[in-house]
Amino acid sequence: MSNEPADMDLTGDRGSQTVREGIYHLVFFICAAVSVLTTIGIVLSLAGPAFGLFGGSGFFQDVSLSEFLLSTDFSPAIKPTVFGVLPLVFGTLLITVGAAAVALPFGLLTAIYLSEYASSRRRAVLKPLLEVLAGVPTVVYGYFALVYVTPILDAVPGIELGTFNALSASLVMGIMIIPMVSSISEDSMSAVPDSLRNASYGLGSTKFDVSTGVVVPSAASGIASSFILAISRAVGETMIVVVAAGQTARFPGSATELLNSFFQSTQTMTSAIVQLGLSDLAGGTTAYRALFAIGLVLFVMTLVLNLVSDVLVRRYQEDYE
């Protein structure tokens, strides 16, 4: 009996099954490839006009790399034109620092509340509500900053604000990215095993000791990466600054000027790109091609931030089990 050939078919339906598997494989690959190819396309479309890769004159043939990277003036329209990216980088950093000063502490403390203090019922209500903040269109935030926040801040004694200013744009941007920080941080705090909380309680910890001494350090990689993603989002944010921060490129020459920059109109890389793209500049001018060079700098900055976040997550991810 045992030596008889088994009365069953082990060959499978080889032909059609192989074809079907092949088709599935291809479909999944194409979907995955779309985003990668798009990224490559964007890099090329930025680098092309910037360096003149595809014929025609490139931005860096008209303007030297040293002028672009080192000049503290950006005046693309008024002759003599100067194309220094530093004022725009400064504007972007100014807004980003302001936004981070709001979003990182508020986001982290919110995450601690949601993960450690809130009852599960309260968390179930609060978390989606908070994430609504992230779903509000950014143009709405922009006008909220311009129409409400700026006048309110201006009414505070001792603060003199321009109609367009970095302060209200960055504060409102900070509020917008709170959910990004709190949501990712909360996820990583919730992933901290209860066994660590119990260990800490067992040693006579208060809830605050457990939260700050065990949960936050154990979730450090997720928290750090939420910070970086939020910062990266602030660097690339466009609509709020276009609407509320103004269009004045400036580079501070002193510490006082640096502080005052918050109260004045400022220009970021993103808003400069919008301005250059929307103005009636002819397609072939240096000023028009400058937007691709600026876009390239912006792209590199956000790319580096995202890579750093990736490295952080990988290096500090603790294997709890």
Next chain:
Amino acid sequence: MSQNENTTTTTDEGGTDPQTDDEKLISTDVTTGEESARAAATSRTMVEARGVDVYYGDLQALDDVSLEIPEGKVTAMIGPSGCGKSTFLRCINRMNDLVDSARVEGDLLLKGKNVYDDDVDPVALRRQVGMVFQEPNPFPKSIYDNVAYGRRIQGLEGDMDEEVEKALRRAALWDEVNDQLDKSGLDLSGGQQQRLCIARAIAVDPEVILMDEPASALDPIATSKIEDLIEELAEDYTVVIVTHNMQQAARISDQTAVFLTGGELVEFDDTQKIFENPEHDRVEDYITGKFG
């Protein structure tokens, strides 16, 4: 079930061997035998339960448990899964407070003070009653910081380097880790991690150490190291250990409490008596493996 106090406690024969120096007993019946006759008045009661009931929602996990755990001894809690032995352990340091649905009734005294009194802060209680868990759970911090953690949150005085070394030596881990205190506690082997957790618990110098199946996740060699360590710890601390491993209870404990289904404490006596001549047939059946 009755909780008649052992009436044979009379004289202290001054036994110096800790293995035979028996304690005042609570058993379900009058205990006999020479061992218990020597039950010494030398050891005080550290933890006393009086009619403790625990409910998780509608489910009753402990049913009218009364017993006295002597100071400076190893007391084992054995019984089948779900019998309430871990629940009892977690009553002593009020870890059950962290479970929303848990409700504790009855009196649980630590050195005569009811730990469920309104004026007792569970945080302060847990500083006196340390705990070691089933799975080794070192913090994702360095070995040094793991041991120092409790002293830091409690703001204890003293030279931290010395205290960390003392605790690691006490937990029989110092020789293995003294040149790598900066290494993450998670990089140690399972048995080393559990000894690190024991070092972490004793670094704050509690009165009582609760151990919830501390060796169940470990291999036999690591287990035997932990067992040796537990017997040594009883020189300085009162150890209460939950185990599902009856041989382990027989090897390391002075007293054994047998919980059976329904959260009932069926018998509590000298370990030797429990394993050699238990009063209850159900306990004998459990010990000899007829059920559970």
